[in-house]
Amino acid sequence: MNGPETASARPSHSALIAEVRAGRRRSVSRLMSLAESTGAAGKAAIAEVHRHTGRAHVVGLTGVPGSGKSTMVRALAQKIRASGRTVGIVAVDPSSPFSGGAILGDRIRMLDLAGDPGVFIRSMATRGALGGLARASLDVVDVLDAAGFEVVLIETVGVGQDEVDIVQAAHTVVVVSAPGLGDEIQAIKAGVLEIADVHVVSKCDRAESSETVADLRAMLRLGSLSHERHSGWDVPVVATSAQKREGIDALLEAIDRHRGHLLSSGELAARHRRILEMRILKAAEDIVRDRLLRQYRSSLDRLLDNTAERVIDPHSAALRLLRIAEGVGADNSDGSRVDLPRHAAPVT
Incomplete structure (x- = not known):
């Protein structure tokens, strides 16, 4: 599975994947490094890999x-x-x-x-x-x-x-x-x-x-x-x-x-379907967590304060954070305490 390598420019994703499918070990390592990254390039490369x-x-x-x-x-x-x-x-x-x-x-x-x-x-x-x-x-x-x-x-x-x-x-x-x-x-x-x-x-x-x-x-x-x-x-x-x-x-x-x-x-087909379901849900968890941390840090901090002071429970705080992210509920712009009932309605 060893093929000749060249010192040419970094291959495109399609070219890189073609090299991987041909068994070129250095390309396999390079694509794995992309897969381990969290950037857009890695996600795009893996999207192409899935078809093969x-x-x-x-x-x-x-x-x-x-x-x-x-x-x-x-x-x-x-x-x-x-x-x-x-x-x-x-x-x-x-x-x-x-x-x-x-x-x-x-x-x-x-x-x-x-x-x-x-x-x-x-x-x-x-x-x-x-x-x-x-x-x-x-x-x-x-x-x-x-x-x-x-x-x-x-x-x-x-x-x-x-x-x-x-x-x-x-x-x-x-x-x-x-x-x-x-x-x-x-x-x-x-x-x-x-x-x-x-x-x-x-x-x-x-x-x-x-x-x-x-x-x-x-x-x-x-x-x-x-x-x-x-x-x-x-x-x-x-x-x-x-x-x-x-x-x-x-x-x-x-x-x-x-x-x-x-x-x-x-x-095998049924198990493969369950595996894909798990991977989709895991990916969704990663995406939602990343977006909440990047885009709604101040809202999260205020909700943390409320939860630490026992004003609301963690589950209600999570529902509130999701509503803020979905634009369903407006956050308090003045940083004031968010007071929610302990059993908020589920987000739909």
Whole structure:
């Protein structure tokens, strides 16, 4: 997937996307950088990319920190390559609160994959910001899809809301649990175990791993991990040890079997529609938040004062801010207190 590069002027979006579709790695990186930006150029480029997506099988892998996801992703990517398929990897990393840059630990652990032209690895920073991470990560997935990578693996660093949003935009969700971490109950509370299409118990060379496998299988039998995603699909529990290369073949077989189920049942189209709905709503949230912060800062500050003084509650303040933005209600130009009833009528 390496093509000759020239020192010519920066290509237009159409030309850049054509280069991406031809597999030129530098163009793939350039388009990803555009996708991660919040400017108009990035949005325009991604709008063009969307027309060339829909072929990759997107697999999301999540689980609590320390469950061995990165080692597993590396081993899984090697198995995918051995099967003759190309693979893109999006590693959603923690970031420095000062620089906002992605930690390169995942790339360092995957150095043996970096020289393979059939593998592309991209690390994403959380940047410590509210919102935006899911959008940027999934835009990068779209770039890999458009570039022709047959399987895209998304690895998230933890089980926070951003990470859950990202993996739920995958066709197949793999939730990794490790024996002895003591975090499985917290994962259940967060609803993370429920979204798994495939359960993995990592580090199966540990003595307590069989207990974790048995617990998950018992919960599946009792229906406590049932989810609307699983129509007609029996969620498997796969025991693995990425360090010893045990269970990775079984994991890839389970992932491929799930894709076959999605295709044969017609669920793939329904799931894709749900993914698009989530992405549209996430994008709308980002757009509304950005506009409110940029254009209605003074109104927000006054509403913050009112809320802090217990004059109104946060929900009523939010409704008031939306009315101001829509031009339904005029803000007090003199900066006086905005007094609203606690149960304002919904904005329609």
